[in-house]
Every structure is written in C-alpha cells, then in structure tokens.
Amino acid sequence: xxxFPKAREADIALLLEGTFPFVSGGVSSWVHQLIQGFPEYRxxxxxxxxRPQDYGSPRYELPDNVVHLEVHYLHDAHVAPPPRPTTSDxxxxxxxxxxxxxxxxxxxxxxxxxALADKxxxxxxxxxxxxxxxxxxxxxxxxxxxxxxxxxxxPSFVDYFWTxxxxxxxxxxxxxxxxxxxxxxxxxxxxxxxxxxxxxxLKQRTGRPLLLSEHGIYTxxxxxxxxxxxxxxxxxDLFQQDPTQISYxxxxxxxxxSSLGRMCYGTSDQIVALFEANxxxxxxxxxxxxxxxxxxxxxxxxxxxxxxxxxxxSIPPVLCLIGRVVPVKDVKTFIRAMRIIVNRLxxxxxxxxxxxxxxxxxxxxxxxxxxxxxxxxxxxFLGLQNMETLLPKVGLTVLSSxxxxxxxxxxxxxxxxxxxxxxDVGACKELVEGLPGEDQALGTSGAVVRIADPESLxxxxxxxxxxxxxxxxxxxxxxxRVQHYYRDSQMFEAYxxxxxxILQRPxxxxxxxxCPHAARSSQPSASS
Numbered sequence: 119x120x121x122f123p124k125a126r127e128a129d130i131a132l133l134l135e136g137t138f139p140f141v142s143g144g145v146s147s148w149v150h151q152l153i154q155g156f157p158e159y160r161x162x163x164x165x166x167x168x169r170p171q172d173y174g175s176p177r178y179e180l181p182d183n184v185v186h187l188e189v190h191y192l193h194d195a196h197v198a199p200p201p202r203p204t205t206s207d208x209x210x211x212x213x214x215x216x217x218x219x220x221x222x223x224x225x226x227x228x229x230x231x232x233a234l235a236d237k238x239x240x241x242x243x244x245x246x247x248x249x250x251x252x253x254x255x256x257x258x259x260x261x262x263x264x265x266x267x268x269x270x271x272x273p274s275f276v277d278y279f280w281t282x283x284x285x286x287x288x289x290x291x292x293x294x295x296x297x298x299x300x301x302x303x304x305x306x307x308x309x310x311x312x313x314x315x316x317x318x319x320l321k322q323r324t325g326r327p328l329l330l331s332e333h334g335i336y337t338x339x340x341x342x343x344x345x346x347x348x349x350x351x352x353x354x355d356l357f358q359q360d361p362t363q364i365s366y367x368x369x370x371x372x373x374x375x376s377s378l379g380r381m382c383y384g385t386s387d388q389i390v391a392l393f394e395a396n397x398x399x400x401x402x403x404x405x406x407x408x409x410x411x412x413x414x415x416x417x418x419x420x421x422x423x424x425x426x427x428x429x430x431x432s433i434p435p436v437l438c439l440i441g442r443v444v445p446v447k448d449v450k451t452f453i454r455a456m457r458i459i460v461n462r463l464x465x466x467x468x469x470x471x472x473x474x475x476x477x478x479x480x481x482x483x484x485x486x487x488x489x490x491x492x493x494x495x496x497x498x499f500l501g502l503q504n505m506e507t508l509l510p511k512v513g514l515t516v517l518s519s520x521x522x523x524x525x526x527x528x529x530x531x532x533x534x535x536x537x538x539x540x541x542d543v544g545a546c547k548e549l550v551e552g553l554p555g556e557d558q559a560l561g562t563s564g565a566v567v568r569i570a571d572p573e574s575l576x577x578x579x580x581x582x583x584x585x586x587x588x589x590x591x592x593x594x595x596x597x598x599r600v601q602h603y604y605r606d607s608q609m610f611e612a613y614x615x616x617x618x619x620i621l622q623r624p625x626x627x628x629x630x631x632x633c634p635h636a637a638r639s640s641q642p643s644a645s646s
Contacts, residue, residue: 128162162186314382325628416609422533458576532596563596
C-alpha cells in the first residue's frame with residue numbers, strides 16, 4: 119500500500135473530486151502545475167473518489183510541497199449494522215425536512231444561497247440530522263415513503279429508496295472529513311459538487327476563507343453525464359412517458375448537484391472561471407458577480423515552443439485527439455470523421471492519446487466503431503503519452519468534445535506550432551479565433567466546428583492538411599496567441615494575488631453548531 123504524506127497543518131487545502139493525483143487529464147495537470155508554481159505554500163490535498171476499484175496508483179509524483187494527502191471514497195461498499203429497532207426523535211426528522219426544503223428552495227429564482235449554507239452546521243453533526251436514524255429508523259422510512267408518494271413520478275419505490283440513500287450517504291462522510299481535517303489557512307476547491315459541499319462545510323466549521331476554481335461548470339458537466347448514463351432507471355411504460363421530460367431519477371440527481379453548486383457559490387469568498395462565458399454562467403447559476411473573476415489557463419511557453427524546432431519540414435498526415443477516452447470527449451465523432459478523411463487522404467492516420475481506464479466500455483465501443491468502418495489499421499489507441507514526444511509527430515490536434523473549459527491540450531499544441539480543429543465548446547472558439555481586437559488580429563490557429571458533426575470536422579481537417587500555406591499561417595497564429603495571452607507566469611501572478619489577498623483577511627468566526635473540532639481547526643498555525 120502506498121504511504122501518503124501526513125502533516126499536522128498546512129497552508130492551503132486543495133479539495134479534488136475525481137482528479138489529481140489519481141486521474142490524468144487537463145484538470146489534474148493544472149492542479150499539478152499550480153502546486154509546483156507555489157513552492158512557498160504547503161498544500162494538503164483531499165482526494166474524493168467514487169470507489170477504490172475505479173482508480174489505480176497515483177498518476178503524478180507528488181511535489182515536495184504536498185505535505186498531506188487524504189484519500190476518501192464516497193460510494194465505497196459499507197457494512198450495514200445488524201437489524202434492530204431504531205427510532206428517531208422529532209427534532210431529527212424536522213431537520214431532515216428542513217434540509218430537503220432548503221435544497222429545493224435553493225433552486226428557486228432569487229433564492230439566498232448564503233442562507234442555505236448558513237444552515238449547514240445545525241443540520242449536520244451530532245446535534246443535527248443523525249446518520250443512523252436517517253438511514254435506519256422507522257420514522258425515516260415513513261418520511262421517505264411520504265416523499266415518494268408526494269413527489270416521485272416514477273412507479274418504482276425500490277429505485278426511489280436506493281437513489282435517496284445513495285445521494286445522502288456521502289454527506290455524513292464529508293462531514294466527518296471536515297471535522298477531522300488538519301488546520302489550514304485557506305480552502306481551495308477545484309469544483310463544486312461534493313468537493314464544493316466539503317468546502318462549504320469547512321468554511322462554516324473553521325471560519326477559513328473558501329476559494330472556488332471551476333474549469334468547466336460542474337453542474338453542466340454532471341447533467342451531460344447523467345443524461346447519457348445508462349445506470350439510471352426509467353420505469354415508466356410507453357403510455358406514462360412524456361418525450362419532453364427526462365426521467366425522474368435523472369432529474370433528481372441533476373437538482374441535487376445544482377443545489378450543491380449553488381451552496382458552494384453562496385459560501386465562497388472568491389469564484390474563478392477560466393473565461394468570461396463561464397463566469398457569466400456562474401452568475402446565472404447563483405454566484406454573486408462581485409465575487410467572480412476570470413483567470414485563463416497558462417502553460418510553460420518556452421518548453422513547448424522548443425518542440426516546434428523538432429518538427430519535420432513536411433506536414434505529418436497525423437490527426438491526434440489528446441484526452442481521456444470518455445463520452446464527453448465524443449471520440450466516436452472523431453472516428454467517423456476519419457472515415458471521410460481517409461477516403462480523400464489515404465495516408466492519414468488518427469492517434470488517440472489518452473487513458474482508457476475511466477470508461478472501459480466506451481473505449482471498447484470506440485474500437486469496435488473503428489473496426490466496423492474499416493479503420494482498424496488507421497485509428498491507433500496509444501494510451502497516455504508524453505506530450506513533448508508526441509506533438510512534433512502530429513499534423514493536427516483534434517478536440518471533438520461536447521463540453522470543455524479552456525483546454526490545456528489546445529494551448530500546448532498551439533505553442534508547439536500544431537494547428538487545431540475543435541468543437542465550439544467552452545473557450546475553444548476564442549483560443550482558435552481570438553478575442554476581438556489585437557488577439558483576433560493574430561489570425562486563426564485552426565478551425566472551429568459544430569458539435570457531433572463528423573463531416574464538418576473532416577472538411578476542416580482536410581482543408582488544413584491539404585494547404586501548406588494555410589497550415590503554416592495557423593501554426594504561426596497559434597504560437598503568437600499563446601505567447602501573448604496564455605503564459606503560465608500570467609496565471610501564477612493572478613492566483614498569487616488571490617492567495618495573498620485572501621490569506622491576509624482575518625478569519626470569520628466559525629459556527630460551532632454540531633462541530634467538535636471547529637475551535638481547533640480555526641486557530642492559525644504557529645507559522646501564520
């Protein structure tokens with residue numbers, strides 16, 4: 119078993135849901151980059167995963183300034199207590215009803231998300247909603263059945279019961295994590311969701327400031343995942359289904375994560391988006407405008423510019439999708455586009471460079487699709503690759519995602535002189551075409567196409583690969599754009615300003631309701 123570093127205190131707690139250090143990808147790379155960019159701070163990393171079997175060994179070597187790492191699995195199998203009569207007091211069930219009412223009210227227009235967050239300490243903990251009573255008492259059973267009769271539009275009570283249990287089980291585990299976290303001066307969550315909920319708990323318990331950085335909009339991405347997932351039941355028959363409505367259980371999970379997101383927005387001292395459109399989305403979802411700002415990703419430009427010198431003089435007929443093989447990356451659209459491309463450019467190859475372990479079923483479907491289209495010898499699944507070795511061999515970087523933030527892979531490709539073809543998601547259009555003004559005057563670094571449109575993707579790729587002058591212009595524009603606007607030094611300076619500003623603020627008075635460790639956690643360390 120891997121021994122993780124432990125410490126008695128740290129400067130910054132990073133709350134990481136399904137990312138660093140166990141999952142490769144853009145967010146994890148950014149976290150690794152951020153930690154390395156601030157050697158003066160000691161970081162405590164709190165990893166929240168689903169189940170142990172969903173992750174392997176750490177994918178990143180921990181920097182020296184990660185002094186503490188905790189690993190928690192929120193949906194791990196647990197041993198149920200032996201059957202015994204269990205009752206619940208009236209106060210517990212009243213608070214349970216209050217908690218659910220607060221979650222529902224948080225989704226109403228004009229709702230006060232700060233008020234919901236303020237209720238947390240009283241709702242959870244020894245004096246709040248008791249975990250055992252909620253999960254096992256007769257009164258809780260009656261409460262759940264009553265809610266089912268009143269609200270559920272799906273005929274399966276069994277599915278409703280276990281959905282409610284699955285939603286609530288992690289809440290008490292997050293409460294225990296919050297109660298026992300080592301003292302820190304700043305809480306930095308890299309998403310809303312469960313990590314953001316933990317951030318809200320820690321803010322309330324310790325009085326320490328909370329910073330939220332969102333690479334994508336978590337609630338939007340979870341909604342996409344939930345709409346595509348096949349594990350959520352829809353037990354309505356043909357006559358009960360309304361084609362304009364999603365299934366009840368999908369809607370229930372979407373509302374749940376939306377409530378968690380709004381709670382995190384209401385508790386955070388500062389909220390960071392990667393680009394302006396996402397900042398506006400955060401405001402629409404409940405964030406206070408004066409708490410929000412945009413900080414784009416940045417990269418080590420010199421490292422990737424050096425790769426440009428290693429490129430061959432001719433344009434390699436290689437199109438590379440660099441990313442996880444998961445549905446949100448829409449790898450299948452890329453494979454379908456390759457059928458069109460190979461018909462026109464027989465020497466073209468598709469490389470898919472990214473881990474396949476996150477969704478093995480989807481990876482198998484992608485390989486089967488390539489084989490069915492006669493592309494088994496043209497589509498290569500390479501697994502995780504070293505970008506510095508990979509990029510000089512690539513003619514185009516392709517991003518066919520249906521959702522993104524500001525992808526590091528596009529910045530790295532552009533800095534290495536590789537033109538890009540990307541779907542019109544997240545900040546991709548401004549990366550490729552530039553923002554109005556001097557940025558746009560630099561030219562385009564490739565092409566932007568519609569989501570799930572293999573024909574448009576194929577035509578855009580062929581027009582670049584088949585026109586050396588256009589390819590070179592796109593390569594030059596991409597290098598210039600990254601050099602001017604997306605250097606890591608610019609990103610580090612922006613976060614240094616936030617860290618220093620927040621750390622200089624006096625801690626707020628923590629709420630000690632139901633929190634035996636609040637007083638301990640709120641005390642500054644000896645090095646404060």
